Every structure is written in structure tokens, then in C-alpha cells.
Amino acid sequence: SQTIHQWPxxxxxxxxxxxxxxxxxxxxxxxxxxxxxxxxxRGLQLLFYSVGIGQISSEVPQNLSASRPQDRQFILSSxxxxxxxxxxxxxxxSQRGREAFFGQGTxxxxx
Amino acid sequence: AQTVTQSQPEMSVQEAETVTxxxxxxxxxxNYYLFWYKQPPSxxxxxxxxxxxxxxxxxxxxRFSVNFQxxxxxxxxxISDSQLGDTAMYFxxxxxxxxxxxxxxxxxxxxxxxx
Numbered sequence: 001s002q003t004i005h006q007w008p009x010x011x012x013x014x015x016x017x018x019x020x021x022x023x024x025x026x027x028x029x030x031x032x033x034x035x036x037x038x039x040x041x042r043g044l045q046l047l048f049y050s051v052g053i054g055q056i057s058s059e060v061p062q063n064l065s066a067s068r069p070q071d072r073q074f075i076l077s078s079x080x081x082x083x084x085x086x087x088x089x090x091x092x093x094s095q096r097g098r099e100a101f102f103g104q105g106t107x108x109x110x111x
Numbered sequence: 112a113q114t115v116t117q118s119q120p121e122m123s124v125q126e127a128e129t130v131t132x133x134x135x136x137x138x139x140x141x142n143y144y145l146f147w148y149k150q151p152p153s154x155x156x157x158x159x160x161x162x163x164x165x166x167x168x169x170x171x172x173x174r175f176s177v178n179f180q181x182x183x184x185x186x187x188x189x190i191s192d193s194q195l196g197d198t199a200m201y202f203x204x205x206x207x208x209x210x211x212x213x214x215x216x217x218x219x220x221x222x223x224x225x226x
Contacts, residue, residue: 032214034213034214038154041200041221042219043202043216043217043218043219044216044219046213046214046215046216049213057213088154090156092156092214094206094214096208097143097206097208098144099144099146099158099161099206099214100206100214101158102155102156105154105155
């Protein structure tokens with residue numbers, strides 16, 4: 001069966017520090033991978049979308065970047081965090097045209 | 112580009128009653144899937160129900176059913192016999208079957224089930 005791992009679950013980082021959130025998928029190959037951000041009580045904002053290794057689509061210009069070094073690994077990064085980067089980050093995977101399955105999420109607080 | 116609209120930011124329902132959440136979408140694609148996701152206070156995203164656009168029959172999963180109106184581009188979720196555990200954010204989502212298409216979510220509806 002397929003599983004998705006996202007870590008860490010909670011992170012508190014100072015302004016200006018770097019960020020690396022990692023997401024890995026097991027039990028499938030060539031998945032579509034997504035990074036979403038969710039403000040408290042709000043909807044999902046699509047940040048990045050990948051259909052294959054090294055193929056990243058950015059939906060929102062921002063202080064963040066994403067990379068896909070391996071087929072089932074998706075990394076969200078920042079060189080210097082801003083206060084506005086605080087939020088709940090969700091990684092997800094899907095096969096083409098099918099539903100997405102989500103990780104447990106990372107609650108990021110930038111202080 | 113696809114858009115998904117949920118016009119009800121918040122709703123409430125009495126326990127054991129029925130509630131319907133609305134969703135409309137806009138697309139030029141003919142083949143696609145629609146979904147409803149539930150996000151309880153734990154914030155874990157849980158798939159509630161899926162609908163293939165080529166199927167005329169409305170999907171049903173236990174107490175959850177949809178009213179899929181393809182011509183009207185409407186996809187509502189009906190929750191029967193509401194339970195306290197149904198309290199959550201509900202998101203409608205769309206994905207087309209064209210190459211490279213991505214999952215698009217509505218803004219969500221916060222549902223409160225009252226005892």
C-alpha cells in the first residue's frame with residue numbers, strides 16, 4: 001500500500017533562518033507531488049506542483065522553493081524565513097487524474 | 112485554468128439532521144474527477160467521496176452522497192444523520208485528466224454539528 005511521510009510535524013524557526021521540509025512517498029512510482037500552505041481556518045494555497053524529477057511548477061511567487069531530487073521525494077526550502085511564512089504546510093501525492101493523499105502536515109511558526 | 116467555488120464559508124446542523132454543502136466549478140475539460148475532503152481539528156486531510164465525471168450515477172459512501180450536475184458544473188455533498196464527529200472543514204476539489212493537470216481546491220466550508 002502507498003504511504004506518505006512528512007516531517008517534522010512542528011517547527012519553530014527564527015526570522016532569517018533557513019527551512020527544509022521533506023516529504024517522501026512509498027508504494028508508488030512517478031507520483032504527482034504537491035506542497036500546500038494553509039493559514040489558520042482558511043483554505044489550501046497550492047505552492048508547488050511536480051509531475052516528475054526536476055520538474056517543478058510554482059503557483060505563487062514567494063520566499064520559498066521546492067526540489068524533487070528523487071522520484072518520490074519532495075522538499076520545500078527557504079534560504080531566509082519571513083514572519084509571513086508561518087502556517088501549516090501539507091505535502092500530497094496523486095496519480096494522474098486521481099485523488100490526492102496527504103501527509104500529516106507541518107506546523108511552522110516563524111518567530 | 113480550473114476554478115472551484117464553495118459559497119458557504121460556515122454552516123451548522125443539528126445532530127441527526129441532514130446538511131448539504133455546495134460546490135461549483137469551472138472547466139473546459141470533459142474528463143475529470145471531483146472530490147470532497149474532510150479536515151477535522153487534527154488537520155489531517157481525509158478523502159470523503161469521489162465522483163468520475165463520465166459517470167452519471169451519483170457517488171455514495173455510507174452517510175455521504177453527492178449531487179453531481181455536470182451541465183450546471185455543480186457538485187454538492189449531502190451528509191445524512193449528522194454526527195458530532197462530522198464537525199470539520201470540508202473542501203471540494205477538482206482534477207482534470209489532461210497531462211500535467213493539478214488538483215484544485217475550493218476555499219472550504221466549516222461545518223459545525225451541534226448536539
